[in-house]
Amino acid sequence: MARKTKEDALETRSQLLDAAEKVFFEKGFGQTSLVDIAEAAALTRGAIYWHFKNKADLFEAMADRIRLPLESLVEACAEPQEADPLGKLREFWIQTLREITRNPRKRRVLTILFFKCELNSEARQLEIRRQAGHLQYVQHIEQCLQNAVNKNQLPASLHIHQAAIANHALISGLISNWLFLPASFELSSYAETMIDNYIFMLKHSPHLQTEATQATEDVYR
Known part of the structure:
Protein backbone atom coordinates (compact mmCIF):
# COMPACT_ATOMS: atom_id res chain seq x y z
CA MET A 1 0.00 0.00 0.00
CA ALA A 63 12.35 24.30 -14.81
CA ASP A 64 14.45 21.45 -13.38
CA ARG A 65 12.58 18.98 -15.57
CA ILE A 66 14.22 20.31 -18.73
CA ARG A 67 17.77 19.82 -17.54
CA LEU A 68 19.39 18.10 -20.47
CA PRO A 69 20.88 14.61 -20.08
CA LEU A 70 23.52 16.08 -22.39
CA GLU A 71 24.78 18.13 -19.44
CA SER A 72 26.79 15.06 -18.45
CA LEU A 73 28.88 15.78 -21.55
CA VAL A 74 29.95 19.20 -20.33
CA GLU A 75 30.84 17.71 -16.95
CA ALA A 76 32.84 14.93 -18.59
CA CYS A 77 34.86 17.31 -20.75
CA ALA A 78 36.24 19.02 -17.64
CA GLU A 79 37.72 15.76 -16.36
CA PRO A 80 41.54 15.59 -16.73
CA GLN A 81 41.32 12.09 -18.20
CA GLU A 82 39.04 13.22 -21.04
CA ALA A 83 41.07 12.88 -24.26
CA ASP A 84 38.88 15.15 -26.41
CA PRO A 85 37.37 17.90 -24.24
CA LEU A 86 36.86 20.28 -27.17
CA GLY A 87 35.07 17.61 -29.17
CA LYS A 88 32.80 16.87 -26.21
CA LEU A 89 32.06 20.58 -25.82
CA ARG A 90 31.23 20.89 -29.49
CA GLU A 91 28.85 17.93 -29.27
CA PHE A 92 27.20 19.38 -26.15
CA TRP A 93 26.61 22.80 -27.69
CA ILE A 94 25.25 21.48 -30.99
CA GLN A 95 22.96 18.92 -29.39
CA THR A 96 21.71 21.47 -26.85
CA LEU A 97 20.57 23.79 -29.63
CA ARG A 98 19.04 21.00 -31.70
CA GLU A 99 17.26 19.44 -28.73
CA ILE A 100 15.31 22.66 -28.18
CA THR A 101 13.86 22.48 -31.69
CA ARG A 102 12.78 18.86 -31.15
CA ASN A 103 11.40 18.99 -27.62
CA PRO A 104 8.15 20.95 -27.07
CA ARG A 105 8.54 20.92 -23.28
CA LYS A 106 11.99 22.46 -23.41
CA ARG A 107 10.70 25.11 -25.82
CA ARG A 108 7.80 26.02 -23.54
CA VAL A 109 9.87 26.20 -20.37
CA LEU A 110 12.65 28.20 -22.02
CA THR A 111 10.06 30.56 -23.50
CA ILE A 112 8.73 31.12 -19.98
CA LEU A 113 12.25 31.70 -18.63
CA PHE A 114 13.25 34.13 -21.38
CA PHE A 115 10.02 36.03 -21.96
CA LYS A 116 7.37 35.31 -19.33
CA CYS A 117 9.20 35.50 -16.02
CA GLU A 118 8.74 39.03 -14.71
CA LEU A 119 11.40 39.97 -12.17
CA ASN A 120 9.22 41.38 -9.40
CA SER A 121 9.52 40.92 -5.64
CA GLU A 122 7.73 37.59 -5.85
CA ALA A 123 10.27 36.35 -8.39
CA ARG A 124 13.37 37.37 -6.42
CA GLN A 125 14.12 33.73 -5.62
CA LEU A 126 14.01 32.94 -9.33
CA GLU A 127 16.28 35.85 -10.17
CA ILE A 128 18.88 34.64 -7.67
CA ARG A 129 18.65 31.13 -9.11
CA ARG A 130 19.10 32.37 -12.68
CA GLN A 131 22.12 34.45 -11.69
CA ALA A 132 23.67 31.44 -9.97
CA GLY A 133 22.95 29.30 -13.02
CA HIS A 134 24.64 31.86 -15.27
CA LEU A 135 27.78 31.89 -13.13
CA GLN A 136 27.83 28.10 -12.83
CA TYR A 137 27.57 27.65 -16.60
CA VAL A 138 30.42 30.08 -17.25
CA GLN A 139 32.58 28.37 -14.63
CA HIS A 140 31.93 24.93 -16.14
CA ILE A 141 32.80 26.17 -19.62
CA GLU A 142 35.98 27.78 -18.26
CA GLN A 143 37.03 24.43 -16.79
CA CYS A 144 36.32 22.66 -20.07
CA LEU A 145 38.17 25.25 -22.13
CA GLN A 146 41.15 25.06 -19.79
CA ASN A 147 41.15 21.29 -20.20
CA ALA A 148 41.15 21.77 -23.99
CA VAL A 149 44.11 24.15 -23.63
CA ASN A 150 45.91 21.56 -21.51
CA LYS A 151 45.32 18.98 -24.25
CA ASN A 152 46.75 21.38 -26.87
CA GLN A 153 43.39 21.68 -28.61
CA LEU A 154 43.27 25.45 -28.02
CA PRO A 155 46.00 28.11 -27.77
CA ALA A 156 47.78 28.38 -24.43
CA SER A 157 47.28 32.16 -24.60
CA LEU A 158 43.47 31.91 -24.88
CA HIS A 159 41.65 34.30 -22.54
CA ILE A 160 39.55 31.62 -20.87
CA HIS A 161 37.07 33.88 -19.09
CA GLN A 162 36.30 36.02 -22.14
CA ALA A 163 35.92 32.89 -24.26
CA ALA A 164 33.40 31.45 -21.78
CA ILE A 165 31.44 34.72 -21.63
CA ALA A 166 31.34 34.82 -25.44
CA ASN A 167 30.01 31.28 -25.48
CA HIS A 168 27.23 32.08 -23.02
CA ALA A 169 26.25 35.08 -25.13
CA LEU A 170 26.23 32.95 -28.29
CA ILE A 171 24.18 30.07 -26.88
CA SER A 172 21.65 32.16 -24.95
CA GLY A 173 21.38 34.61 -27.84
CA LEU A 174 20.67 31.90 -30.40
CA ILE A 175 18.08 30.29 -28.15
CA SER A 176 16.26 33.51 -27.21
CA ASN A 177 16.24 34.85 -30.78
CA TRP A 178 14.91 31.59 -32.17
CA LEU A 179 12.23 31.30 -29.49
CA PHE A 180 11.19 34.91 -30.14
CA LEU A 181 10.86 34.37 -33.92
CA PRO A 182 11.38 30.75 -35.02
CA ALA A 183 10.69 31.61 -38.66
CA SER A 184 13.71 33.94 -38.77
CA PHE A 185 16.27 31.12 -39.04
CA GLU A 186 16.62 27.33 -38.82
CA LEU A 187 18.25 26.80 -35.43
CA SER A 188 18.72 23.06 -35.92
CA SER A 189 20.50 23.40 -39.26
CA TYR A 190 22.47 26.49 -38.19
CA ALA A 191 23.68 24.94 -34.93
CA GLU A 192 26.73 23.14 -36.29
CA THR A 193 27.96 26.10 -38.36
CA MET A 194 27.49 28.57 -35.50
CA ILE A 195 29.40 26.38 -33.06
CA ASP A 196 32.19 25.64 -35.54
CA ASN A 197 32.56 29.37 -36.23
CA TYR A 198 32.87 29.96 -32.48
CA ILE A 199 35.52 27.25 -32.13
CA PHE A 200 37.42 28.72 -35.10
CA MET A 201 37.39 32.06 -33.28
CA LEU A 202 38.79 30.41 -30.14
CA LYS A 203 41.65 28.96 -32.13
CA HIS A 204 42.50 31.90 -34.38
CA SER A 205 41.13 35.24 -33.17
CA PRO A 206 43.97 37.46 -31.88
CA HIS A 207 41.43 39.40 -29.82
CA LEU A 208 40.80 36.41 -27.55
CA GLN A 209 44.47 35.99 -26.63
CA THR A 210 45.56 37.21 -23.22
CA GLU A 211 48.31 39.46 -24.58
CA ALA A 212 45.98 41.17 -27.06
CA THR A 213 43.32 41.59 -24.40
CA GLN A 214 45.77 43.23 -22.04
CA ALA A 215 46.98 45.58 -24.78
CA THR A 216 43.40 46.62 -25.58
CA GLU A 217 42.66 47.27 -21.91
CA ASP A 218 45.81 49.40 -21.63
CA VAL A 219 44.70 51.59 -24.55
CA TYR A 220 41.43 52.49 -22.83
CA ARG A 221 42.85 53.16 -19.38
Missing part, protein backbone atom coordinates in the same frame (compact mmCIF):
# COMPACT_ATOMS: atom_id res chain seq x y z
CA ALA A 2 2.87 2.38 0.86
CA ARG A 3 4.34 1.79 -2.58
CA LYS A 4 1.02 2.71 -4.19
CA THR A 5 0.83 5.88 -2.08
CA LYS A 6 4.31 6.92 -3.19
CA GLU A 7 3.41 6.30 -6.82
CA ASP A 8 0.24 8.36 -6.41
CA ALA A 9 2.23 11.20 -4.87
CA LEU A 10 4.70 11.19 -7.77
CA GLU A 11 1.82 11.18 -10.25
CA THR A 12 0.18 14.12 -8.47
CA ARG A 13 3.46 16.04 -8.45
CA SER A 14 3.91 15.43 -12.17
CA GLN A 15 0.32 16.50 -12.80
CA LEU A 16 0.95 19.77 -10.95
CA LEU A 17 4.15 20.42 -12.88
CA ASP A 18 2.38 19.79 -16.19
CA ALA A 19 -0.36 22.22 -15.21
CA ALA A 20 2.14 24.83 -14.01
CA GLU A 21 4.03 24.63 -17.30
CA LYS A 22 0.80 25.18 -19.24
CA VAL A 23 -0.44 28.11 -17.14
CA PHE A 24 2.94 29.85 -16.81
CA PHE A 25 3.30 29.63 -20.59
CA GLU A 26 -0.14 31.14 -21.14
CA LYS A 27 -0.13 33.83 -18.43
CA GLY A 28 3.46 34.35 -17.34
CA PHE A 29 4.89 33.91 -13.84
CA GLY A 30 3.60 37.17 -12.38
CA GLN A 31 0.02 36.75 -13.55
CA THR A 32 -0.30 33.11 -12.50
CA SER A 33 -1.73 32.17 -9.10
CA LEU A 34 -1.61 28.86 -7.29
CA VAL A 35 -5.38 28.71 -7.72
CA ASP A 36 -4.89 28.88 -11.50
CA ILE A 37 -2.47 25.97 -11.37
CA ALA A 38 -4.65 23.91 -9.04
CA GLU A 39 -7.66 24.40 -11.30
CA ALA A 40 -5.67 23.49 -14.41
CA ALA A 41 -4.51 20.31 -12.67
CA ALA A 42 -8.01 19.55 -11.33
CA LEU A 43 -6.51 19.48 -7.83
CA THR A 44 -6.62 21.64 -4.70
CA ARG A 45 -4.20 24.27 -3.42
CA GLY A 46 -3.56 21.88 -0.57
CA ALA A 47 -2.12 19.40 -3.04
CA ILE A 48 0.28 22.09 -4.24
CA TYR A 49 1.45 22.90 -0.71
CA TRP A 50 1.95 19.21 0.01
CA HIS A 51 4.61 19.10 -2.71
CA PHE A 52 5.91 22.68 -2.98
CA LYS A 53 6.60 25.53 -0.55
CA ASN A 54 5.28 28.29 -2.79
CA LYS A 55 4.88 29.37 -6.41
CA ALA A 56 8.60 30.01 -6.87
CA ASP A 57 9.43 26.53 -5.56
CA LEU A 58 6.92 25.04 -8.00
CA PHE A 59 8.42 27.08 -10.83
CA GLU A 60 11.94 25.87 -10.03
CA ALA A 61 10.80 22.25 -10.01
CA MET A 62 9.15 22.79 -13.39
Whole structure:
Protein backbone atom coordinates (compact mmCIF):
# COMPACT_ATOMS: atom_id res chain seq x y z
CA MET A 1 0.00 0.00 0.00
CA ALA A 2 2.87 2.38 0.86
CA ARG A 3 4.34 1.79 -2.58
CA LYS A 4 1.02 2.71 -4.19
CA THR A 5 0.83 5.88 -2.08
CA LYS A 6 4.31 6.92 -3.19
CA GLU A 7 3.41 6.30 -6.82
CA ASP A 8 0.24 8.36 -6.41
CA ALA A 9 2.23 11.20 -4.87
CA LEU A 10 4.70 11.19 -7.77
CA GLU A 11 1.82 11.18 -10.25
CA THR A 12 0.18 14.12 -8.47
CA ARG A 13 3.46 16.04 -8.45
CA SER A 14 3.91 15.43 -12.17
CA GLN A 15 0.32 16.50 -12.80
CA LEU A 16 0.95 19.77 -10.95
CA LEU A 17 4.15 20.42 -12.88
CA ASP A 18 2.38 19.79 -16.19
CA ALA A 19 -0.36 22.22 -15.21
CA ALA A 20 2.14 24.83 -14.01
CA GLU A 21 4.03 24.63 -17.30
CA LYS A 22 0.80 25.18 -19.24
CA VAL A 23 -0.44 28.11 -17.14
CA PHE A 24 2.94 29.85 -16.81
CA PHE A 25 3.30 29.63 -20.59
CA GLU A 26 -0.14 31.14 -21.14
CA LYS A 27 -0.13 33.83 -18.43
CA GLY A 28 3.46 34.35 -17.34
CA PHE A 29 4.89 33.91 -13.84
CA GLY A 30 3.60 37.17 -12.38
CA GLN A 31 0.02 36.75 -13.55
CA THR A 32 -0.30 33.11 -12.50
CA SER A 33 -1.73 32.17 -9.10
CA LEU A 34 -1.61 28.86 -7.29
CA VAL A 35 -5.38 28.71 -7.72
CA ASP A 36 -4.89 28.88 -11.50
CA ILE A 37 -2.47 25.97 -11.37
CA ALA A 38 -4.65 23.91 -9.04
CA GLU A 39 -7.66 24.40 -11.30
CA ALA A 40 -5.67 23.49 -14.41
CA ALA A 41 -4.51 20.31 -12.67
CA ALA A 42 -8.01 19.55 -11.33
CA LEU A 43 -6.51 19.48 -7.83
CA THR A 44 -6.62 21.64 -4.70
CA ARG A 45 -4.20 24.27 -3.42
CA GLY A 46 -3.56 21.88 -0.57
CA ALA A 47 -2.12 19.40 -3.04
CA ILE A 48 0.28 22.09 -4.24
CA TYR A 49 1.45 22.90 -0.71
CA TRP A 50 1.95 19.21 0.01
CA HIS A 51 4.61 19.10 -2.71
CA PHE A 52 5.91 22.68 -2.98
CA LYS A 53 6.60 25.53 -0.55
CA ASN A 54 5.28 28.29 -2.79
CA LYS A 55 4.88 29.37 -6.41
CA ALA A 56 8.60 30.01 -6.87
CA ASP A 57 9.43 26.53 -5.56
CA LEU A 58 6.92 25.04 -8.00
CA PHE A 59 8.42 27.08 -10.83
CA GLU A 60 11.94 25.87 -10.03
CA ALA A 61 10.80 22.25 -10.01
CA MET A 62 9.15 22.79 -13.39
CA ALA A 63 12.35 24.30 -14.81
CA ASP A 64 14.45 21.45 -13.38
CA ARG A 65 12.58 18.98 -15.57
CA ILE A 66 14.22 20.31 -18.73
CA ARG A 67 17.77 19.82 -17.54
CA LEU A 68 19.39 18.10 -20.47
CA PRO A 69 20.88 14.61 -20.08
CA LEU A 70 23.52 16.08 -22.39
CA GLU A 71 24.78 18.13 -19.44
CA SER A 72 26.79 15.06 -18.45
CA LEU A 73 28.88 15.78 -21.55
CA VAL A 74 29.95 19.20 -20.33
CA GLU A 75 30.84 17.71 -16.95
CA ALA A 76 32.84 14.93 -18.59
CA CYS A 77 34.86 17.31 -20.75
CA ALA A 78 36.24 19.02 -17.64
CA GLU A 79 37.72 15.76 -16.36
CA PRO A 80 41.54 15.59 -16.73
CA GLN A 81 41.32 12.09 -18.20
CA GLU A 82 39.04 13.22 -21.04
CA ALA A 83 41.07 12.88 -24.26
CA ASP A 84 38.88 15.15 -26.41
CA PRO A 85 37.37 17.90 -24.24
CA LEU A 86 36.86 20.28 -27.17
CA GLY A 87 35.07 17.61 -29.17
CA LYS A 88 32.80 16.87 -26.21
CA LEU A 89 32.06 20.58 -25.82
CA ARG A 90 31.23 20.89 -29.49
CA GLU A 91 28.85 17.93 -29.27
CA PHE A 92 27.20 19.38 -26.15
CA TRP A 93 26.61 22.80 -27.69
CA ILE A 94 25.25 21.48 -30.99
CA GLN A 95 22.96 18.92 -29.39
CA THR A 96 21.71 21.47 -26.85
CA LEU A 97 20.57 23.79 -29.63
CA ARG A 98 19.04 21.00 -31.70
CA GLU A 99 17.26 19.44 -28.73
CA ILE A 100 15.31 22.66 -28.18
CA THR A 101 13.86 22.48 -31.69
CA ARG A 102 12.78 18.86 -31.15
CA ASN A 103 11.40 18.99 -27.62
CA PRO A 104 8.15 20.95 -27.07
CA ARG A 105 8.54 20.92 -23.28
CA LYS A 106 11.99 22.46 -23.41
CA ARG A 107 10.70 25.11 -25.82
CA ARG A 108 7.80 26.02 -23.54
CA VAL A 109 9.87 26.20 -20.37
CA LEU A 110 12.65 28.20 -22.02
CA THR A 111 10.06 30.56 -23.50
CA ILE A 112 8.73 31.12 -19.98
CA LEU A 113 12.25 31.70 -18.63
CA PHE A 114 13.25 34.13 -21.38
CA PHE A 115 10.02 36.03 -21.96
CA LYS A 116 7.37 35.31 -19.33
CA CYS A 117 9.20 35.50 -16.02
CA GLU A 118 8.74 39.03 -14.71
CA LEU A 119 11.40 39.97 -12.17
CA ASN A 120 9.22 41.38 -9.40
CA SER A 121 9.52 40.92 -5.64
CA GLU A 122 7.73 37.59 -5.85
CA ALA A 123 10.27 36.35 -8.39
CA ARG A 124 13.37 37.37 -6.42
CA GLN A 125 14.12 33.73 -5.62
CA LEU A 126 14.01 32.94 -9.33
CA GLU A 127 16.28 35.85 -10.17
CA ILE A 128 18.88 34.64 -7.67
CA ARG A 129 18.65 31.13 -9.11
CA ARG A 130 19.10 32.37 -12.68
CA GLN A 131 22.12 34.45 -11.69
CA ALA A 132 23.67 31.44 -9.97
CA GLY A 133 22.95 29.30 -13.02
CA HIS A 134 24.64 31.86 -15.27
CA LEU A 135 27.78 31.89 -13.13
CA GLN A 136 27.83 28.10 -12.83
CA TYR A 137 27.57 27.65 -16.60
CA VAL A 138 30.42 30.08 -17.25
CA GLN A 139 32.58 28.37 -14.63
CA HIS A 140 31.93 24.93 -16.14
CA ILE A 141 32.80 26.17 -19.62
CA GLU A 142 35.98 27.78 -18.26
CA GLN A 143 37.03 24.43 -16.79
CA CYS A 144 36.32 22.66 -20.07
CA LEU A 145 38.17 25.25 -22.13
CA GLN A 146 41.15 25.06 -19.79
CA ASN A 147 41.15 21.29 -20.20
CA ALA A 148 41.15 21.77 -23.99
CA VAL A 149 44.11 24.15 -23.63
CA ASN A 150 45.91 21.56 -21.51
CA LYS A 151 45.32 18.98 -24.25
CA ASN A 152 46.75 21.38 -26.87
CA GLN A 153 43.39 21.68 -28.61
CA LEU A 154 43.27 25.45 -28.02
CA PRO A 155 46.00 28.11 -27.77
CA ALA A 156 47.78 28.38 -24.43
CA SER A 157 47.28 32.16 -24.60
CA LEU A 158 43.47 31.91 -24.88
CA HIS A 159 41.65 34.30 -22.54
CA ILE A 160 39.55 31.62 -20.87
CA HIS A 161 37.07 33.88 -19.09
CA GLN A 162 36.30 36.02 -22.14
CA ALA A 163 35.92 32.89 -24.26
CA ALA A 164 33.40 31.45 -21.78
CA ILE A 165 31.44 34.72 -21.63
CA ALA A 166 31.34 34.82 -25.44
CA ASN A 167 30.01 31.28 -25.48
CA HIS A 168 27.23 32.08 -23.02
CA ALA A 169 26.25 35.08 -25.13
CA LEU A 170 26.23 32.95 -28.29
CA ILE A 171 24.18 30.07 -26.88
CA SER A 172 21.65 32.16 -24.95
CA GLY A 173 21.38 34.61 -27.84
CA LEU A 174 20.67 31.90 -30.40
CA ILE A 175 18.08 30.29 -28.15
CA SER A 176 16.26 33.51 -27.21
CA ASN A 177 16.24 34.85 -30.78
CA TRP A 178 14.91 31.59 -32.17
CA LEU A 179 12.23 31.30 -29.49
CA PHE A 180 11.19 34.91 -30.14
CA LEU A 181 10.86 34.37 -33.92
CA PRO A 182 11.38 30.75 -35.02
CA ALA A 183 10.69 31.61 -38.66
CA SER A 184 13.71 33.94 -38.77
CA PHE A 185 16.27 31.12 -39.04
CA GLU A 186 16.62 27.33 -38.82
CA LEU A 187 18.25 26.80 -35.43
CA SER A 188 18.72 23.06 -35.92
CA SER A 189 20.50 23.40 -39.26
CA TYR A 190 22.47 26.49 -38.19
CA ALA A 191 23.68 24.94 -34.93
CA GLU A 192 26.73 23.14 -36.29
CA THR A 193 27.96 26.10 -38.36
CA MET A 194 27.49 28.57 -35.50
CA ILE A 195 29.40 26.38 -33.06
CA ASP A 196 32.19 25.64 -35.54
CA ASN A 197 32.56 29.37 -36.23
CA TYR A 198 32.87 29.96 -32.48
CA ILE A 199 35.52 27.25 -32.13
CA PHE A 200 37.42 28.72 -35.10
CA MET A 201 37.39 32.06 -33.28
CA LEU A 202 38.79 30.41 -30.14
CA LYS A 203 41.65 28.96 -32.13
CA HIS A 204 42.50 31.90 -34.38
CA SER A 205 41.13 35.24 -33.17
CA PRO A 206 43.97 37.46 -31.88
CA HIS A 207 41.43 39.40 -29.82
CA LEU A 208 40.80 36.41 -27.55
CA GLN A 209 44.47 35.99 -26.63
CA THR A 210 45.56 37.21 -23.22
CA GLU A 211 48.31 39.46 -24.58
CA ALA A 212 45.98 41.17 -27.06
CA THR A 213 43.32 41.59 -24.40
CA GLN A 214 45.77 43.23 -22.04
CA ALA A 215 46.98 45.58 -24.78
CA THR A 216 43.40 46.62 -25.58
CA GLU A 217 42.66 47.27 -21.91
CA ASP A 218 45.81 49.40 -21.63
CA VAL A 219 44.70 51.59 -24.55
CA TYR A 220 41.43 52.49 -22.83
CA ARG A 221 42.85 53.16 -19.38
